Amino acid sequence: xxxxxxxxxxxxxxxxxxxxxxxxxxxxxxxxxxxxxxxxxxxxxxxxxxxxxxxxxxxxxxxxxxxxxxxxxxxxxxxxxxxxxxxxxxxxxxxxxxxxxxxxxxxxxxxxxxxxxxxxxxxxxxxxxxxxxxxxxxxxxxxxxxxxxxxxxxxxxxxxxxxxxxxxxxxxxxx
Numbered sequence: 001x002x003x004x005x006x007x008x009x010x011x012x013x014x015x016x017x018x019x020x021x022x023x024x025x026x027x028x029x030x031x032x033x034x035x036x037x038x039x040x041x042x043x044x045x046x047x048x049x050x051x052x053x054x055x056x057x058x059x060x061x062x063x064x065x066x067x068x069x070x071x072x073x074x075x076x077x078x079x080x081x082x083x084x085x086x087x088x089x090x091x092x093x094x095x096x097x098x099x100x101x102x103x104x105x106x107x108x109x110x111x112x113x114x115x116x117x118x119x120x121x122x123x124x125x126x127x128x129x130x131x132x133x134x135x136x137x138x139x140x141x142x143x144x145x146x147x148x149x150x151x152x153x154x155x156x157x158x159x160x161x162x163x164x165x166x167x168x169x170x171x172x173x174x175x
Contacts, residue, residue: 035065035170037135041162043083043094045143045155052155057085057094063164067134067171074103075134079111087154092117098126102133113143120151126158135164 038060045055061081068074076099083094098111107130115122128141143156 033067033171036168037063037164038166039164055087057083059083107132120149123147
């Protein structure tokens, strides 16, 4: 009886391997797609304290993405963005460059940020995680300070929502 169960388990495993590589199970909309998009986002640094203030920002980004559509979806995005926000009743301009990966609905990534109010500045690396896959992500991160001047005391935690809304190029199938 054990031998029969072992053979059935092995055959089931071989069948599942064949199912992911066999062309019978390949859908016509599967493949690796390249995209170039403009994305819009909302950004918030919550949890104000006496030494830190909350920050709210709107961002516009250019996303260069690869969207992988097979049995298990995934994506990778390299992006550059500009953000305008408000904190302590003053405007703050932020430039960002980053990369994120999305697999099975989970997102992980990081970005370099340069905050300035044109009097003070702050440079940070922000690793983050969250949910999403191309064309959307909702992430939670933390700013690791690389350079900080007095006078721009923002909260270090952040929440970000970004969605690709305008296609500049793509999707192009890359085999």
